[in-house]
Amino acid sequence: MESDTHTLPPLPTSLYPTTLYQSPPFSSLLQTSSTVHVSLPLSPLSIPPCPTWLSPTAPVSIHLKTESLSPLLDSLSPPQFLDRHNLHCLNSPTTSDQDDLTCLNWLHQRGNLLPLQPLPKTTPLPQLEPQDPIPTQHHLSSPSKPPYSFSSLIFMAIEYSPDKRLPVKGIYDWILNSFPYYRAAPGGWRNSVRHNLSLSKSFCRIHRDKNQSVGKGSLWCVCPEYRSALLEVLRKTQYYHSTNSNLLNNPALLEGADYGVSMVCDTVAISALTSDNPPLSSNPPCPLTPDHEELVNMEAVEYEEEVGEEMEKDPLSDSGYIEFHYYQYHQYQYLVLPGDTELDLETVEILQLDAEAQEAAGSLLDLAGGGH
Protein backbone atom coordinates (compact mmCIF):
# COMPACT_ATOMS: atom_id res chain seq x y z
CA MET A 1 0.00 0.00 0.00
CA GLU A 2 1.18 3.44 -0.80
CA SER A 3 1.81 5.58 2.19
CA ASP A 4 3.12 8.98 2.98
CA THR A 5 4.52 10.15 6.19
CA HIS A 6 3.75 13.52 7.57
CA THR A 7 4.91 14.97 10.77
CA LEU A 8 2.84 17.69 12.23
CA PRO A 9 4.40 20.82 13.58
CA PRO A 10 4.40 21.99 17.12
CA LEU A 11 1.63 24.39 17.85
CA PRO A 12 2.43 27.79 19.20
CA THR A 13 1.61 27.79 22.84
CA SER A 14 -1.12 30.32 22.27
CA LEU A 15 -3.12 27.82 20.31
CA TYR A 16 -3.16 24.79 22.44
CA PRO A 17 -4.47 24.42 25.89
CA THR A 18 -1.51 24.66 28.14
CA THR A 19 -3.55 23.28 30.96
CA LEU A 20 -3.85 20.08 29.07
CA TYR A 21 -0.59 19.62 27.36
CA GLN A 22 2.32 21.74 26.42
CA SER A 23 2.64 20.76 22.84
CA PRO A 24 0.50 19.51 20.02
CA PRO A 25 -1.31 16.32 20.72
CA PHE A 26 -0.22 14.66 17.55
CA SER A 27 3.43 14.56 16.75
CA SER A 28 3.10 12.71 13.54
CA LEU A 29 0.44 11.80 11.11
CA LEU A 30 0.75 9.04 8.65
CA GLN A 31 -1.52 8.91 5.71
CA THR A 32 -1.98 5.99 3.43
CA SER A 33 -4.28 5.67 0.52
CA SER A 34 -7.08 4.46 2.69
CA THR A 35 -6.09 5.14 6.21
CA VAL A 36 -4.64 7.98 8.10
CA HIS A 37 -2.55 7.07 11.06
CA VAL A 38 -1.86 9.50 13.78
CA SER A 39 0.61 8.60 16.41
CA LEU A 40 1.16 10.12 19.77
CA PRO A 41 4.51 9.33 21.21
CA LEU A 42 4.22 8.64 24.85
CA SER A 43 7.01 8.86 27.26
CA PRO A 44 6.91 6.29 30.00
CA LEU A 45 6.45 9.07 32.48
CA SER A 46 3.26 10.17 30.86
CA ILE A 47 1.61 6.81 30.78
CA PRO A 48 0.48 6.48 34.37
CA PRO A 49 -2.21 9.13 34.27
CA CYS A 50 -3.97 7.52 31.37
CA PRO A 51 -3.78 3.79 31.83
CA THR A 52 -7.28 2.96 30.78
CA TRP A 53 -8.19 5.47 28.18
CA LEU A 54 -6.42 3.45 25.61
CA SER A 55 -6.08 -0.19 26.11
CA PRO A 56 -3.09 -1.98 24.70
CA THR A 57 -5.25 -4.96 24.06
CA ALA A 58 -8.49 -3.47 22.86
CA PRO A 59 -8.49 -1.49 19.65
CA VAL A 60 -11.03 1.25 19.77
CA SER A 61 -13.00 2.72 16.97
CA ILE A 62 -14.63 6.05 17.42
CA HIS A 63 -17.57 7.29 15.43
CA LEU A 64 -17.96 10.98 15.31
CA LYS A 65 -20.85 12.94 14.08
CA THR A 66 -19.29 15.74 12.20
CA GLU A 67 -22.26 17.84 11.30
CA SER A 68 -22.69 19.07 14.82
CA LEU A 69 -19.23 20.44 14.78
CA SER A 70 -20.09 23.79 13.30
CA PRO A 71 -20.45 25.67 16.56
CA LEU A 72 -17.09 24.46 17.61
CA LEU A 73 -15.53 25.32 14.30
CA ASP A 74 -17.03 28.75 14.37
CA SER A 75 -15.44 29.40 17.68
CA LEU A 76 -12.01 28.51 16.50
CA SER A 77 -9.42 30.62 14.89
CA PRO A 78 -8.89 29.99 11.20
CA PRO A 79 -6.76 27.03 10.37
CA GLN A 80 -3.21 28.11 10.30
CA PHE A 81 -0.96 25.23 9.87
CA LEU A 82 -1.80 22.54 7.48
CA ASP A 83 -3.91 22.10 4.50
CA ARG A 84 -5.30 18.74 5.33
CA HIS A 85 -5.00 17.74 1.72
CA ASN A 86 -1.44 18.87 1.48
CA LEU A 87 0.35 18.05 4.66
CA HIS A 88 3.89 19.13 5.04
CA CYS A 89 6.74 17.41 6.69
CA LEU A 90 7.78 19.25 9.75
CA ASN A 91 9.80 18.68 12.80
CA SER A 92 8.75 16.42 15.56
CA PRO A 93 8.35 17.80 18.99
CA THR A 94 11.08 17.35 21.44
CA THR A 95 11.17 14.62 23.95
CA SER A 96 10.23 16.99 26.69
CA ASP A 97 7.28 18.06 24.67
CA GLN A 98 6.20 14.51 24.36
CA ASP A 99 6.07 14.10 28.06
CA ASP A 100 3.49 16.75 28.31
CA LEU A 101 1.61 16.29 25.14
CA THR A 102 0.97 12.69 25.82
CA CYS A 103 -0.51 13.24 29.19
CA LEU A 104 -4.19 12.61 28.69
CA ASN A 105 -5.17 13.56 32.18
CA TRP A 106 -7.84 15.77 30.81
CA LEU A 107 -9.61 12.76 29.45
CA HIS A 108 -10.08 11.58 32.96
CA GLN A 109 -10.90 14.91 34.43
CA ARG A 110 -14.34 15.04 33.02
CA GLY A 111 -16.80 14.77 35.78
CA ASN A 112 -18.69 11.79 34.58
CA LEU A 113 -15.83 9.50 33.92
CA LEU A 114 -15.80 6.18 35.47
CA PRO A 115 -12.98 5.61 37.86
CA LEU A 116 -9.60 4.63 36.68
CA GLN A 117 -9.25 0.96 37.07
CA PRO A 118 -6.30 -1.34 37.23
CA LEU A 119 -5.10 -2.77 34.02
CA PRO A 120 -4.28 -6.41 33.70
CA LYS A 121 -0.97 -7.34 35.15
CA THR A 122 0.30 -8.10 31.69
CA THR A 123 0.54 -4.44 30.87
CA PRO A 124 3.60 -2.45 31.71
CA LEU A 125 1.43 0.27 33.10
CA PRO A 126 1.30 0.91 36.81
CA GLN A 127 -1.47 -0.65 38.79
CA LEU A 128 -3.98 1.25 40.77
CA GLU A 129 -4.68 -0.29 44.09
CA PRO A 130 -8.22 -0.61 45.35
CA GLN A 131 -7.52 1.92 48.02
CA ASP A 132 -6.31 4.45 45.53
CA PRO A 133 -8.49 7.48 45.22
CA ILE A 134 -10.39 7.46 42.01
CA PRO A 135 -11.69 10.36 39.99
CA THR A 136 -15.39 10.40 40.07
CA GLN A 137 -18.36 12.61 39.78
CA HIS A 138 -17.31 14.57 42.81
CA HIS A 139 -15.98 17.14 40.38
CA LEU A 140 -19.51 18.06 39.69
CA SER A 141 -21.36 20.36 41.95
CA SER A 142 -24.43 18.17 41.85
CA PRO A 143 -23.77 14.82 40.28
CA SER A 144 -26.58 13.67 38.09
CA LYS A 145 -28.05 10.26 38.20
CA PRO A 146 -26.04 7.85 36.10
CA PRO A 147 -27.84 6.56 33.03
CA TYR A 148 -26.95 3.01 33.87
CA SER A 149 -29.53 0.58 35.06
CA PHE A 150 -28.91 -1.16 38.32
CA SER A 151 -28.09 -4.29 36.40
CA SER A 152 -25.39 -2.41 34.55
CA LEU A 153 -24.07 -0.90 37.71
CA ILE A 154 -23.88 -4.29 39.34
CA PHE A 155 -22.32 -5.73 36.25
CA MET A 156 -19.65 -3.06 36.16
CA ALA A 157 -18.96 -3.39 39.85
CA ILE A 158 -18.45 -7.11 39.58
CA GLU A 159 -16.45 -6.93 36.39
CA TYR A 160 -14.11 -4.41 37.90
CA SER A 161 -13.52 -6.46 40.99
CA PRO A 162 -10.27 -8.40 41.03
CA ASP A 163 -11.95 -11.74 41.47
CA LYS A 164 -15.02 -10.94 39.39
CA ARG A 165 -17.16 -11.47 42.42
CA LEU A 166 -18.35 -9.16 45.11
CA PRO A 167 -20.50 -9.18 48.18
CA VAL A 168 -23.46 -6.87 48.20
CA LYS A 169 -21.51 -4.49 50.35
CA GLY A 170 -18.75 -4.41 47.76
CA ILE A 171 -21.26 -3.56 45.07
CA TYR A 172 -22.61 -0.77 47.21
CA ASP A 173 -19.14 0.57 47.74
CA TRP A 174 -18.23 0.45 44.09
CA ILE A 175 -21.36 2.31 43.13
CA LEU A 176 -20.80 4.88 45.83
CA ASN A 177 -17.21 5.41 44.82
CA SER A 178 -17.99 5.51 41.16
CA PHE A 179 -21.18 7.52 41.20
CA PRO A 180 -21.35 9.99 44.04
CA TYR A 181 -24.90 10.64 43.04
CA TYR A 182 -25.79 7.72 45.22
CA ARG A 183 -24.02 9.16 48.20
CA ALA A 184 -26.73 11.71 48.54
CA ALA A 185 -29.51 9.57 47.14
CA PRO A 186 -32.08 8.02 49.43
CA GLY A 187 -31.22 4.55 50.59
CA GLY A 188 -33.76 2.89 48.39
CA TRP A 189 -31.18 2.28 45.72
CA ARG A 190 -29.59 -0.36 47.89
CA ASN A 191 -32.86 -2.14 47.96
CA SER A 192 -32.92 -1.91 44.22
CA VAL A 193 -29.46 -3.39 44.01
CA ARG A 194 -30.48 -6.34 46.11
CA HIS A 195 -33.69 -6.60 44.20
CA ASN A 196 -31.79 -6.78 40.93
CA LEU A 197 -29.31 -9.28 42.24
CA SER A 198 -32.04 -11.50 43.45
CA LEU A 199 -34.37 -11.14 40.53
CA SER A 200 -32.00 -11.00 37.62
CA LYS A 201 -30.82 -14.22 36.10
CA SER A 202 -27.69 -12.40 35.06
CA PHE A 203 -26.19 -12.66 38.50
CA CYS A 204 -25.51 -15.73 40.48
CA ARG A 205 -24.80 -16.16 44.11
CA ILE A 206 -21.75 -17.94 45.41
CA HIS A 207 -21.76 -19.08 48.97
CA ARG A 208 -18.69 -18.01 50.82
CA ASP A 209 -16.35 -20.49 52.33
CA LYS A 210 -17.01 -21.22 55.93
CA ASN A 211 -13.41 -20.19 56.52
CA GLN A 212 -14.14 -16.72 55.26
CA SER A 213 -15.71 -15.36 58.34
CA VAL A 214 -15.18 -11.78 57.31
CA GLY A 215 -18.37 -10.22 56.08
CA LYS A 216 -21.68 -11.85 55.73
CA GLY A 217 -23.91 -12.77 52.89
CA SER A 218 -22.84 -14.32 49.66
CA LEU A 219 -20.58 -13.31 46.84
CA TRP A 220 -22.20 -12.35 43.59
CA CYS A 221 -20.83 -12.89 40.15
CA VAL A 222 -21.95 -12.46 36.58
CA CYS A 223 -23.37 -15.55 34.99
CA PRO A 224 -21.21 -16.16 31.94
CA GLU A 225 -24.14 -16.91 29.70
CA TYR A 226 -25.61 -13.51 30.42
CA ARG A 227 -22.42 -11.57 30.19
CA SER A 228 -22.85 -10.75 26.53
CA ALA A 229 -26.35 -9.52 27.15
CA LEU A 230 -25.18 -7.31 29.96
CA LEU A 231 -22.47 -5.92 27.75
CA GLU A 232 -25.02 -5.22 25.09
CA VAL A 233 -27.27 -3.40 27.50
CA LEU A 234 -24.31 -1.43 28.64
CA ARG A 235 -23.40 -0.68 25.08
CA LYS A 236 -26.83 0.64 24.35
CA THR A 237 -26.85 2.71 27.48
CA GLN A 238 -23.50 4.15 26.64
CA TYR A 239 -24.57 4.70 23.09
CA TYR A 240 -27.21 7.16 24.11
CA HIS A 241 -25.91 8.57 27.31
CA SER A 242 -22.30 8.13 28.06
CA THR A 243 -19.39 10.35 27.36
CA ASN A 244 -17.00 7.97 28.89
CA SER A 245 -14.82 5.37 27.34
CA ASN A 246 -12.92 4.02 30.27
CA LEU A 247 -15.12 1.18 31.04
CA LEU A 248 -15.50 -0.20 27.61
CA ASN A 249 -11.88 0.27 26.90
CA ASN A 250 -11.05 -1.70 29.93
CA PRO A 251 -9.49 -4.94 28.81
CA ALA A 252 -10.67 -6.60 31.96
CA LEU A 253 -14.22 -5.93 30.97
CA LEU A 254 -13.69 -6.81 27.38
CA GLU A 255 -11.94 -9.98 28.17
CA GLY A 256 -13.99 -12.83 26.89
CA ALA A 257 -16.38 -10.61 25.05
CA ASP A 258 -17.32 -12.10 21.75
CA TYR A 259 -18.30 -8.91 20.06
CA GLY A 260 -17.44 -5.30 19.99
CA VAL A 261 -19.09 -2.90 22.31
CA SER A 262 -19.61 0.70 21.50
CA MET A 263 -20.75 3.82 23.15
CA VAL A 264 -21.85 7.23 22.15
CA CYS A 265 -22.43 10.46 23.88
CA ASP A 266 -24.46 13.09 22.18
CA THR A 267 -22.09 13.31 19.30
CA VAL A 268 -19.58 10.59 19.78
CA ALA A 269 -19.65 6.88 19.31
CA ILE A 270 -16.85 4.77 20.53
CA SER A 271 -16.40 1.13 19.83
CA ALA A 272 -13.91 -0.98 21.61
CA LEU A 273 -13.47 -3.82 19.23
CA THR A 274 -12.18 -7.10 20.27
CA SER A 275 -9.92 -8.68 17.80
CA ASP A 276 -8.82 -12.12 16.90
CA ASN A 277 -5.37 -10.72 16.60
CA PRO A 278 -3.12 -11.30 19.54
CA PRO A 279 -2.85 -8.38 21.90
CA LEU A 280 -0.62 -5.68 20.63
CA SER A 281 1.28 -5.76 23.83
CA SER A 282 2.59 -9.14 22.86
CA ASN A 283 4.24 -7.71 19.81
CA PRO A 284 7.90 -6.86 19.77
CA PRO A 285 8.70 -3.57 21.36
CA CYS A 286 8.40 -0.51 19.25
CA PRO A 287 11.12 2.10 19.49
CA LEU A 288 10.27 5.30 21.21
CA THR A 289 10.62 7.15 17.98
CA PRO A 290 9.60 4.57 15.47
CA ASP A 291 10.51 4.59 11.90
CA HIS A 292 7.41 5.68 10.14
CA GLU A 293 7.64 2.98 7.57
CA GLU A 294 7.60 0.42 10.33
CA LEU A 295 4.69 2.13 11.88
CA VAL A 296 2.73 2.06 8.67
CA ASN A 297 3.55 -1.56 8.13
CA MET A 298 2.45 -2.49 11.57
CA GLU A 299 -0.72 -0.55 11.15
CA ALA A 300 -1.44 -2.15 7.85
CA VAL A 301 -0.96 -5.62 9.18
CA GLU A 302 -2.86 -5.16 12.35
CA TYR A 303 -5.71 -2.93 11.42
CA GLU A 304 -6.13 -2.28 7.77
CA GLU A 305 -8.36 -5.25 7.29
CA GLU A 306 -10.36 -4.55 10.36
CA VAL A 307 -10.90 -0.97 9.34
CA GLY A 308 -12.02 -2.09 5.95
CA GLU A 309 -14.49 -4.53 7.33
CA GLU A 310 -15.76 -2.02 9.77
CA MET A 311 -16.26 0.51 7.05
CA GLU A 312 -18.26 -1.91 5.01
CA LYS A 313 -20.58 -3.06 7.68
CA ASP A 314 -20.64 -0.01 9.85
CA PRO A 315 -24.24 1.16 10.03
CA LEU A 316 -23.01 4.57 10.97
CA SER A 317 -21.00 5.01 7.83
CA ASP A 318 -23.81 6.73 6.00
CA SER A 319 -25.32 8.41 8.97
CA GLY A 320 -23.18 11.44 9.34
CA TYR A 321 -20.65 9.65 11.41
CA ILE A 322 -17.15 8.90 10.46
CA GLU A 323 -14.91 6.54 12.17
CA PHE A 324 -11.41 6.18 13.33
CA HIS A 325 -9.64 3.70 15.47
CA TYR A 326 -7.74 4.61 18.51
CA TYR A 327 -5.46 2.30 20.34
CA GLN A 328 -2.25 2.12 22.21
CA TYR A 329 0.79 0.15 21.36
CA HIS A 330 3.51 0.34 23.92
CA GLN A 331 4.34 3.93 24.45
CA TYR A 332 2.44 5.08 21.40
CA GLN A 333 -1.15 5.86 20.95
CA TYR A 334 -2.64 5.68 17.52
CA LEU A 335 -5.56 7.03 15.70
CA VAL A 336 -6.49 5.19 12.56
CA LEU A 337 -8.81 7.12 10.37
CA PRO A 338 -10.44 6.02 7.16
CA GLY A 339 -8.67 8.19 4.68
CA ASP A 340 -11.02 7.74 1.78
CA THR A 341 -13.96 9.16 3.62
CA GLU A 342 -14.61 12.83 3.90
CA LEU A 343 -11.82 12.93 6.32
CA ASP A 344 -12.00 15.93 8.50
CA LEU A 345 -9.60 15.82 11.29
CA GLU A 346 -12.34 17.83 12.82
CA THR A 347 -13.26 14.37 13.85
CA VAL A 348 -11.42 15.19 16.94
CA GLU A 349 -14.78 16.38 17.99
CA ILE A 350 -14.40 13.42 20.20
CA LEU A 351 -12.68 15.91 22.35
CA GLN A 352 -15.72 18.10 22.35
CA LEU A 353 -16.94 16.52 25.49
CA ASP A 354 -16.46 19.38 27.84
CA ALA A 355 -14.88 22.76 27.90
CA GLU A 356 -11.39 21.48 28.38
CA ALA A 357 -11.82 18.93 25.72
CA GLN A 358 -13.13 21.53 23.36
CA GLU A 359 -9.94 23.40 23.79
CA ALA A 360 -8.09 20.29 22.94
CA ALA A 361 -10.28 19.81 19.94
CA GLY A 362 -9.46 23.30 18.91
CA SER A 363 -5.82 22.43 18.89
CA LEU A 364 -6.41 19.49 16.73
CA LEU A 365 -8.61 21.36 14.39
CA ASP A 366 -6.07 24.05 14.00
CA LEU A 367 -3.51 21.42 13.58
CA ALA A 368 -5.24 19.33 11.05
CA GLY A 369 -8.04 21.37 9.62
CA GLY A 370 -5.60 23.24 7.51
CA GLY A 371 -6.06 26.38 5.49
CA HIS A 372 -8.15 25.67 2.46
Add this chain to the structure above:
DNA sequence: CCGCTTCTAAACAGCG
Protein backbone atom coordinates in the same frame (compact mmCIF):
# COMPACT_ATOMS: atom_id res chain seq x y z
C1' DC B 1 -53.32 -0.01 24.29
C1' DC B 2 -50.02 -3.60 25.11
C1' DG B 3 -45.98 -5.85 26.53
C1' DC B 4 -41.62 -5.31 28.29
C1' DT B 5 -38.10 -3.40 31.19
C1' DT B 6 -36.68 -0.85 34.96
C1' DC B 7 -37.21 1.45 39.14
C1' DT B 8 -39.07 2.02 43.64
C1' DA B 9 -41.14 0.65 47.77
C1' DA B 10 -42.38 -2.54 51.02
C1' DA B 11 -42.84 -6.77 53.63
C1' DC B 12 -40.78 -10.67 55.28
C1' DA B 13 -37.45 -14.33 56.60
C1' DG B 14 -32.83 -15.86 57.63
C1' DC B 15 -28.44 -15.09 59.52
C1' DG B 16 -24.54 -13.37 62.36
Add this chain to the structure above:
DNA sequence: ACGCTGTTTAGAAGCG
Protein backbone atom coordinates in the same frame (compact mmCIF):
# COMPACT_ATOMS: atom_id res chain seq x y z
C1' DA C 1 -32.73 -7.03 69.36
C1' DC C 2 -30.47 -5.26 65.59
C1' DG C 3 -28.63 -4.70 61.13
C1' DC C 4 -27.60 -6.79 56.96
C1' DT C 5 -28.79 -9.89 53.35
C1' DG C 6 -31.84 -12.11 50.20
C1' DT C 7 -36.52 -13.00 48.32
C1' DT C 8 -40.84 -11.74 46.78
C1' DT C 9 -44.68 -8.87 45.49
C1' DA C 10 -46.75 -4.79 43.77
C1' DG C 11 -47.21 -0.58 41.44
C1' DA C 12 -45.49 3.22 38.59
C1' DA C 13 -43.03 5.00 34.75
C1' DG C 14 -40.87 4.90 30.34
C1' DC C 15 -40.40 3.06 25.85
C1' DG C 16 -41.16 0.81 21.37
